Amino acid sequence: MGFVIIGGDAAGMSAASRAKRNQHDLDVIVLEQTTDVSYSACGMPYNIADAGREIEDLVVRHAEVFREKQGIDLRTGHRVESIDRKKKTVAGKNLEGENFMIPYDRLLIATGGSPIVPDLPGFDLPGVMALKSLEDGRKIKEHIRARDVKKVVIVGMGYIALEMCESLRARNIDVEMVKPRPIFLPWMAGELASVVREEIESHGVKIYAGHTIERVEAVENNLKVICPDLELQGQMVLVAIGVSPNSELAAKAGLELGPSGSIAVDRTLKTTDENIYSAGDCADAYHVVTGQKTWVPLALRANRAGWAVADNVTGIKTELEGIAGSAVFKVFDLQVARTGLSTAEAEKSGFDPVEVVVKTRSRAHAHPGSTTMHLQIVGDKKSGRLLGMQIVGKEGAVHRIKAPSVALHSKMTVEAFSQCDLAYAPPFSPTWDPMLTAANQLLKKL
């Protein structure tokens, strides 16, 4: 049987490796349009922060290892342009300009996502860059070196924008951030978002939220981001306003699409075609809190979905429960963590949400090194269910969020969560863990 995979990064290579492990004699062909496979995109902001580090450090496994040690027919420089579902073939062009056509028995579309670039004048100028692929990382590092960049304007304020503002400041590059929407982090509880904003501003970064961007212009050696009421200048403009799923191939082939135009899959990762699966940033998923379809482009679910496809293709029936929307990032000295639904998301999903925001300490009373920890917890008044949590603090936020993530998978009530036996010692938390304090406060309102 022939298993063909389009896309050679997290989801695609996870699927290829596991399929070969499950069934050694399976023919696995991976078609990847670039010459890079299996790298840590998530590590790019930290790599860019260090001029002395090679971007190639981020490659997790080289193409030859997949080919020679794992027996995967990995074809880099192969861009798929169409899928013929009747003939069960994919067709495209390689980097030499040659056309190819390859038959499949089972197909996996693991084409990921692409950075969103506004359709405005000047966003195609040299020096206006986005960070998605390893090649983007290479280009950004080279641009900073060659142009001796001293100032960058970042368009957007998502987690990649925030990680990059820390990365650039580490290289002593001035940063200004701008976006049209007036609220700094709209998904985050206001008090927590203010803490994040203060941290960023305390590192010399200027934040301009609520400015409509009209265009980018090249002015002498600089680029100017122009808004009706503001002009920002730098030697580089980083566009970080989010990604959209690469679902065009699927759409052209008549497959059903889901939220945000991602490829609709069932719990076995099958699309609306019996023989075609999809996994990773291009595909949708079920949310364990709402039970509804959602689209969250993050790494673990891409890897896990790749495994699940491999299992299903090799006869090991696997269904994925879904995702809880858990996400973490670091910005300067702060850890930022979330899982589940924000209050607004809970309302939209038909819950009757109640929230509390608490400010506690990260360590026991009077323990040296204790820092402030901010938490928001959301529960449902109707069912008492825990719906979500957000944590911001200088320590202990990121690993803490994993407890409520598990609770969401188990569909726990706030009361059940408040009874959990969470570990305590003075260097790690107060006797009542901050999450238990938050849950106890919320119980009073439910």
Ligand SMILES: Cc1cc2nc3c(=O)[nH]c(=O)nc-3n(C[C@H](O)[C@H](O)[C@H](O)COP(=O)(O)OP(=O)(O)OC[C@H]3O[C@@H](n4cnc5c(N)ncnc54)[C@H](O)[C@@H]3O)c2cc1C
């Ligand atoms: C800067 C940055 C930081 C991140 N940090 C984190 C983090 O901290 N935590 C986290 O969970 N996630 C993070 N992510 C997201 C994470 O990297 C993605 O969720 C993950 O890479 C998705 O894997 P994927 O295989 O679905 O897609 P991708 O990694 O996008 O891979 C898709 C592959 O398909 C190829 N392809 C596309 N179309 C075609 C075609 N027509 N023919 C052939 N090949 C094609 C592409 O070239 C690409 O190699 C980060 C992403 C970036 C960019």
